[in-house]
Amino acid sequence: MSTIEQALEFEQTSLKSLSTSDRIKLSRQAKSLILDLNQIYKRKKDQNIMDLMKRLTTIKRKVEKRLKV
Secondary structure (H helix, E strand, O other), rough: OOHHHHHHHHOOOOOOOOOHHHHHHHHHHHHHHHHHHHHHHHHHHHHHHHHHHHHHHHHHHHHHHHOOO
16 A cells, blocks of 8 residues: 555544544654655655645644643
């Protein structure tokens, strides 16, 4: 499965009723996907990849916000 497919699948993940360990896993997975997508973006300069990274970053921030409370 390609990184872009994994990112699109990750985007569909439900954020309701997650345990702390689930939130940590989601945050780490999002970070990894964003870094991988960034490497692809550097080569292709595709705006769709940038938009996907932005959406994943938003999800990551929501998850981390709940961890820090």
